[in-house]
Amino acid sequence: MTVVAAAPVRTVAVSLEGLRRHRGDVLATDDVSLEVLAGEVFGLLGPNGAGKTTLVRLLVGVLRPEAGRVSLLGQDVTADPRAASRLLAYLAQDEPALNELPVGLAVETTGRLRGLSRRDARSQTADLLDELGLADVQERPLTKLSGGQRRLAQVAAALIADRPLLVLDEPTTGLDALARRAVWEILRRRRTEAGVTVVLVTHNVVEAEQVLDRVAVLDRGRVIACDTPGRLKALVSNDVRLDLVWRDEPPLGEPAVAALLARSEVDGRRWSARLPAADAREALGRLTAGPALAALDDFTLATPTLEDVYLSLGGRAHDLERS
Amino acid sequence: MSAFLALYVGQVSRARAARGPLLFVATLQSVGILLLLRGVVDEGSDTTAQQVVAGSTVLVVAFVALNLLAQRFGMLRGTGALDYYATLPVSGSLVVLATAASYATFTVPGAVLTAFVGALLYGLPLGHLWILLVVLPLAGASLAGLGACLGLLAPRPELATVAGQLGMSGILFLGIIPEHRMPAVLQVVRAAVPSTYATDAFASSFARHLDVAALLTDVGVCLVVAVLALSLASAAFRRAVRA
Numbered sequence: 195m196t197v198v199a200a201a202p203v204r205t206v207a208v209s210l211e212g213l214r215r216h217r218g219d220v221l222a223t224d225d226v227s228l229e230v231l232a233g234e235v236f237g238l239l240g241p242n243g244a245g246k247t248t249l250v251r252l253l254v255g256v257l258r259p260e261a262g263r264v265s266l267l268g269q270d271v272t273a274d275p276r277a278a279s280r281l282l283a284y285l286a287q288d289e290p291a292l293n294e295l296p297v298g299l300a301v302e303t304t305g306r307l308r309g310l311s312r313r314d315a316r317s318q319t320a321d322l323l324d325e326l327g328l329a330d331v332q333e334r335p336l337t338k339l340s341g342g343q344r345r346l347a348q349v350a351a352a353l354i355a356d357r358p359l360l361v362l363d364e365p366t367t368g369l370d371a372l373a374r375r376a377v378w379e380i381l382r383r384r385r386t387e388a389g390v391t392v393v394l395v396t397h398n399v400v401e402a403e404q405v406l407d408r409v410a411v412l413d414r415g416r417v418i419a420c421d422t423p424g425r426l427k428a429l430v431s432n433d434v435r436l437d438l439v440w441r442d443e444p445p446l447g448e449p450a451v452a453a454l455l456a457r458s459e460v461d462g463r464r465w466s467a468r469l470p471a472a473d474a475r476e477a478l479g480r481l482t483a484g485p486a487l488a489a490l491d492d493f494t495l496a497t498p499t500l501e502d503v504y505l506s507l508g509g510r511a512h513d514l515e516r517s
Numbered sequence: 518m519s520a521f522l523a524l525y526v527g528q529v530s531r532a533r534a535a536r537g538p539l540l541f542v543a544t545l546q547s548v549g550i551l552l553l554l555r556g557v558v559d560e561g562s563d564t565t566a567q568q569v570v571a572g573s574t575v576l577v578v579a580f581v582a583l584n585l586l587a588q589r590f591g592m593l594r595g596t597g598a599l600d601y602y603a604t605l606p607v608s609g610s611l612v613v614l615a616t617a618a619s620y621a622t623f624t625v626p627g628a629v630l631t632a633f634v635g636a637l638l639y640g641l642p643l644g645h646l647w648i649l650l651v652v653l654p655l656a657g658a659s660l661a662g663l664g665a666c667l668g669l670l671a672p673r674p675e676l677a678t679v680a681g682q683l684g685m686s687g688i689l690f691l692g693i694i695p696e697h698r699m700p701a702v703l704q705v706v707r708a709a710v711p712s713t714y715a716t717d718a719f720a721s722s723f724a725r726h727l728d729v730a731a732l733l734t735d736v737g738v739c740l741v742v743a744v745l746a747l748s749l750a751s752a753a754f755r756r757a758v759r760a
Contacts, residue, residue, distance in 0.1 A: 256603045256758060276606065284604040291593060291601035294531040306523035307605045335531075 205232040205267070207359055207391040213252055213262035222248035223259070224415035230408075232267075232358075233385060235392045239402050239500060240412035246395045247287070247363060249412070253393065254284045254361050266359060282359040283308070285352035287367070297339070297347045298323065298332035301354050308355035315354070322350040325380055327373075341368040349377055356388065363395040378405055399500040403427075411504050418507045423500060430498045430506045436474045438465040438481075441491035450480035463491075468502055520607045524615035532623055543580035544627035547573040550693065551635045558639065563725070565695045570635030571719035572692030574649075575656060575712055577627040579688040582661035584681040586620045590668025590750075591677025594757045602758075609754035613665050613747060620664070621657025628653055632719070641723040648722035648732065655739035656715035660688075662746025663711065669753035692716040711746075714738035 208230035215223040222245045230236040238246045251257040253264055255271050255278030263272045271278040292300040298319055305315035323329045326346045336344045345368050352362060360381070366374045384390040396402050402409055403423045410420040419426055436454075440463040444451055454477050458465040469477065474495060481487065550573050558565050593599050602612045629649060636643050664681060671677035691707045699707060707713050718735035721727060 251600065254600075254604050256600050258759060279604050279606040282604070284600070286597065286600050288596070289598065289601050290596040291598040295527055296530065299527060299530055303523050303527040304605070307520055307607050309606060312519075 528619035586664030587681030595674035617661035
């Protein structure tokens, strides 16, 4: 008799089916279906206005969809929106509700509202503030902190009470590199030790490539791609980005320059072209060999990023962050 | 209950840090009105004196519970801060109740001080001042409920602020001007405004002979308004979150 071991099946933590929702006259979420597996760090990437925040507010049960269904850890929260609040913690882009509270009390109160006893809320608050380097400022109101420290305090409030699902809307906005690392380290630990699932909203492509297991790319309310960052970049792996900065007016009389202009996005004296690698090599060769070189201030050739994926899939906006 | 306490303590702590100077202004404003009107009110006119002191006391409640709470909820709504509460396992009613309770609490020191100073200034008896302890929570709850409604229903935070301040001004004029000196139209308006019943109940506490039936009626109206306003505010909270 042959025994066939079953492949491990990963639980679906978040299931969105055919979600649709208007914001005013705009269809902000247009037939969105996604699945996030338990333990994943899943990203929603898109420029401002792509519909990320509306989608997240549908996911966390604040907004009701006009059509479609949201299930979290097997529970249909479209039918019972209150259930979402027992399963997840949500960090919005800003949390003004906490602003005038002292840091320690803001985190502790959030823990108590999530059902912790006073003792547990205090002990978890102390641990979190230590981990995020906020112990020294715990008595200060959030409004009296720097932007970065305030964001860290809001992150601490999201992390208290050990929810199995964290939905974080641009958690590292305004943080310096050190604080960003502290946030990612704490999330990594939660994931490995407790199998926490993270849904992360970002418009920072570098961050997306570094921390996400999978990413859904949004444009005008629709998911235009969803896969691992590596596989998505493979879609445009033959392309490279050629960025030029002109010192003076570019010599448009040069055929090589004129040809490149037709394929570039122009921002003042900065040109940016996404080209097949062979075309980019040839264009750069012609530019650097001819008289155009004298007018060039700088040039770079870069392998594709998720921003290139977004643009190649038909994305139109240009405010994705690259730092 | 523990969620209510956590919310209440958080709100009190927040308000203590942020609203201290405003609470001082609220009290100073009412005590200032008492001092200004001292020269106008006739000696021996107990009814008018009671009305002025009670109106000034209610003004403290209106400043904090109606005006500041309307601004608070207007800000929470305008900045999307209600999402914070909406994604916690607590009901909107609990958030409204705890916030209203914390603002109502902050009216106590100013209102008691105003009533006490007023009674001394106008030579009113202090024997029934305990009535304040019954009326203050109800007046606080009813005006806080109305303040929460204004803040949560106003389409923009600035409108919530304007509505809160207009409401406070209305309460000032309708509360301080003695009823028998008002034109008939204003007497009708006065009877329709919920704060009137709080003012009248406060005024009873300065009467030499307590009219228990009138006091119970006034307190009953305050209670009904509190329940209605807080219920409406809870519904407005749910509506504002989903907008």
